[in-house]
Amino acid sequence: MTRQSRHIGAVGLGLALALGVGSGQASAQESKSAPLVKELTALLDQRKLDAIAAKAPDSPDQYVGALYFPGLQLLVVVARYSVPPLLNERILKKEYREVYIDLNSASIPDSKVFFEDLRADGLLPRREGDSPFDIYEGGGRRVLFDGDWRKQKLSEQEYLEAFRTADQQYAKALEALIAELKKAS
Secondary structure, three states: OOHHHHHHHHHHHHHHOOOOOHHHHHOOOOOOOOHHHHHHHHHHHHHOOOOEEEEOOOOOOEEEEEEHHHOEEEEEEEEEEEEEEEHHHHOOOOOOOHHHHHHHHHOOOOOEEEEOOEEEEEEEOOOOOOOOOOOEEEEEEEEEEEOOOOHOOOHHHHHHHHHHHHHHHHHHHHHHHHHHHHOOO
């Protein structure tokens, strides 16, 4: 092997690791939410709905609401609400858009988590080309999943950990919404 080919091989390996092709990075970047978004949006399309809401299964005062813009985006909010009976009644009446609005505007502030899935295809850790990127807001932090962790003053490890956390929370929220749609049919 020549010195030049070793250098090219080392550069290729470095590029592969930077792009997340290495074994540790690849598993960190697989989206748990992508198949769930696909299932949720198919159910919403089938039922001709643009909003859905559900009670979170783990907390008596936590709810999930979503607005869906077919082919464009899925906006999901998870938050605690100070008057659970009001949201329970709205969910029973299938007033999903109102629940989403209440969670966005009148939820307990420190409990709110918000996802902007800008292609309604699940959270992705990096944008593809010039495509829009996903955004996560929670715990007083906003993370743009555009692949540029330095611009956000994060290390690559912090950025990938933020993605894993957001994707897990998003997947859990999506599961609650899917369960509500299946229950409502």
